Amino acid sequence: xxxxxxIYEILTLSTVVFFIxxxxxxxxxxxxxxxxxxxxxxxxxxxxxxxxxxYLYPDFLQGTVFSIFIIAMxxxxxxxxxxxxxxxxxxxxxxxxxxxxxLKY
Amino acid sequence: MDWNSLLLMRYELGLLVLILLLVIFEIFSxxxxxxxxxxxxIILFAIFTAIGFIPLEEGSIFGGMFRTNDMLHxxxxxxxxxVLILLLxxxxxxxxxxxxxxxxxxxIVLLFSSLLGxxxxxxxxxxxxxxxxLELATLPxxxxxxxDTMKRDSAEAGVKYILSSAxxxxxxxxxISLLYATTGTIYFDAFADVISISNLSVLGFVFFIxxxxxxISLVPFHFWTADVYEGAPxxxxxxxxxxxxxxxxxxxMIIMFTVMKPLMPVWNKIFYxxxxxxxxxxxxxxxxxxxxxxxxxxxxxxxxxxxxxxxMSVDTLGVTTIIYFVAIYIFSNLGAFGVVQAISNATxxxxxxxxxxxxxxxxxxxxxxxxxxFSLAGIPxxxxxxxxxxxxxxxxxKGYYFLVFIGVVMATISLYYYLLxxxxxxxxxxxxxxxxxxxxxxxxxxxxxxxxxxxxxxxxYSPLYDYIYNISSSxxxx
Numbered sequence: 001x002x003x004x005x006x007i008y009e010i011l012t013l014s015t016v017v018f019f020i021x022x023x024x025x026x027x028x029x030x031x032x033x034x035x036x037x038x039x040x041x042x043x044x045x046x047x048x049x050x051x052x053x054x055y056l057y058p059d060f061l062q063g064t065v066f067s068i069f070i071i072a073m074x075x076x077x078x079x080x081x082x083x084x085x086x087x088x089x090x091x092x093x094x095x096x097x098x099x100x101x102x103l104k105y
Numbered sequence: 106m107d108w109n110s111l112l113l114m115r116y117e118l119g120l121l122v123l124i125l126l127l128v129i130f131e132i133f134s135x136x137x138x139x140x141x142x143x144x145x146x147i148i149l150f151a152i153f154t155a156i157g158f159i160p161l162e163e164g165s166i167f168g169g170m171f172r173t174n175d176m177l178h179x180x181x182x183x184x185x186x187x188v189l190i191l192l193l194x195x196x197x198x199x200x201x202x203x204x205x206x207x208x209x210x211x212x213i214v215l216l217f218s219s220l221l222g223x224x225x226x227x228x229x230x231x232x233x234x235x236x237x238x239l240e241l242a243t244l245p246x247x248x249x250x251x252x253d254t255m256k257r258d259s260a261e262a263g264v265k266y267i268l269s270s271a272x273x274x275x276x277x278x279x280x281i282s283l284l285y286a287t288t289g290t291i292y293f294d295a296f297a298d299v300i301s302i303s304n305l306s307v308l309g310f311v312f313f314i315x316x317x318x319x320x321i322s323l324v325p326f327h328f329w330t331a332d333v334y335e336g337a338p339x340x341x342x343x344x345x346x347x348x349x350x351x352x353x354x355x356x357x358m359i360i361m362f363t364v365m366k367p368l369m370p371v372w373n374k375i376f377y378x379x380x381x382x383x384x385x386x387x388x389x390x391x392x393x394x395x396x397x398x399x400x401x402x403x404x405x406x407x408x409x410x411x412x413x414x415x416x417m418s419v420d421t422l423g424v425t426t427i428i429y430f431v432a433i434y435i436f437s438n439l440g441a442f443g444v445v446q447a448i449s450n451a452t453x454x455x456x457x458x459x460x461x462x463x464x465x466x467x468x469x470x471x472x473x474x475x476x477x478x479f480s481l482a483g484i485p486x487x488x489x490x491x492x493x494x495x496x497x498x499x500x501x502x503k504g505y506y507f508l509v510f511i512g513v514v515m516a517t518i519s520l521y522y523y524l525l526x527x528x529x530x531x532x533x534x535x536x537x538x539x540x541x542x543x544x545x546x547x548x549x550x551x552x553x554x555x556x557x558x559x560x561x562x563x564x565x566y567s568p569l570y571d572y573i574y575n576i577s578s579s580x581x582x583x
Contacts, residue, residue, distance in 0.1 A: 066233050073236070085264055088257075091257045
């Protein structure tokens with residue numbers, strides 16, 4: 001709990017961060033920045049869990065534990081995505097979406 | 106702690122031991138033994154599959170985080186059979202193409218890790234376990250999609266898959282956090298008692314459905330499907346369309362029928378729209394595909410729409426039809442993908458035009474392909490017909506006649522494009538560009554034969570349906 005700040009401010013912040021992430025995912029042209037947008041989405045969710053746990057249901061630690069797992073999963077996901085992107089970079093020498101996108105109907 | 110209760114996790118622990126054994130064998134094997142390692146892993150997995158059919162108690166451990174029952178046992182056994190067929194079909198590809206790059210059991214270890222994630226996902230008793238299982242099921246598959254490191258398409262498909270799956274699971278997690286805000290718990294049992302329809306819970310639910318909708322490739326979330334199937338190695342595409350989709354359907358069913366049951370008036374409407382759009386887009390886009398992998402991708406999207414029909418009836422009939430159809434779908438799709446893979450291994454051809462006159466050069470392969478495609482389309486003596494029939498019956502039992510009507514129309518359209526392939530194989534004359542006669546290897550033959558026996562037996566052996574009905578009647582009180 002933070003003095004003088006209610007849950008509404010923090011939930012607004014986390015929702016804004018989430019939608020910045022979604023917006024970035026759809027508009028960025030670089031694979032690495034797309035990955036950063038996904039990090040924003042996951043971190044917004046982790047923040048949500050911690051805040052809801054602290055403000056609304058302080059008796060149990062379920063939300064906090066969940067957020068720790070989200071952080072770990074986000075790290076695994078990022079590591080794998082970076083590995084795949086590096087492999088793609090070796091083959092096409094670019095991480096821009098317009099250079100890499102050839103599979104189309 | 107009572108150690109006997111760990112026996113409930115027999116599937117998970119057994120598969121974990123198998124994975125560790127393979128890693129150790131990989132370390133201590135020389136380059137010449139890699140091919141033998143693949144055979145060994147197939148034998149070990151076959152033994153594991155056979156052990157899986159020994160009956161097991163029901164129950165839950167870890168404070169309800171992990172729970173299991175007869176229906177889940179049956180389904181895990183079905184998944185095992187599917188993976189076994191897949192391994193048999195892909196063994197030759199592994200030996201020919203992958204062992205040269207000095208990696209062999211990596212593929213199988215990643216495949217098994219993903220299967221382990223699916224076990225945990227369908228046995229989950231709370232959202233945390235569900236999330237971890239979902240990620241464990243997804244991440245190894247992303248590595249497998251990009252497995253062909255020398256091929257540009259494979260890398261691109263891998264990037265597309267990992268990025269869109271990360272977005273989908275991120276959205277689902279955000280939805281779970283909102284659902285957690287409304288109920289204060291992440292355990293399924295407690296959750297179902299507390300949840301009620303409110304603006305926040307509906308918002309959370311809509312976010313949540315995107316995560317599983319992505320795995321099943323329902324229509325607003327389907328854009329990755331065709332690209333990834335085309336770029337990925339064929340065994341991986343087959344795995345994505347069969348095993349991964351089947352497991353996701355089961356956990357979606359468990360969550361919708363038990364945990365989210367109080368929200369049913371809301372999700373019935375959402376599913377109504379999802380079913381119509383999935384069947385329409387999947388079937389109509391399949392009409393214009395010329396590449397066999399893309400064709401099967403859109404056909405699998407369309408099949409997902411049919412599976413969803415069973416969700417409209419929230420009772421034992423719905424559960425039974427969904428499990429039954431998923432079992433049929435696993436065998437039919439593995440048959441179709443197996444033939445595509447056999448042809449691709451031997452000649453490298455994947456286009457529909459290359460299949461012309463296949464019956465004159467390779468009659469057995471084209472017969473299996475015909476069986477699989479007719480089963481997917483739902484032609485009466487084969488398994489697919491009964492699956493579709495029960496799904497329509499389930500939707501009609503709740504009065505969704507319009508949905509059933511759309512389903513029948515779409516099934517007719519699907520018959521057209523499945524018959525296009527059959528026509529190409531049987532009626533078109535072969536010329537010098539068509540595929541010459543070739544002999545498939547023994548393991549591939551076994552894989553195809555098991556798949557076609559499955560297509561026939563699951564459809565004609567009616568006690569199986571009764572058995573599924575019996576084990577799923579207890580499920581709704583889970």
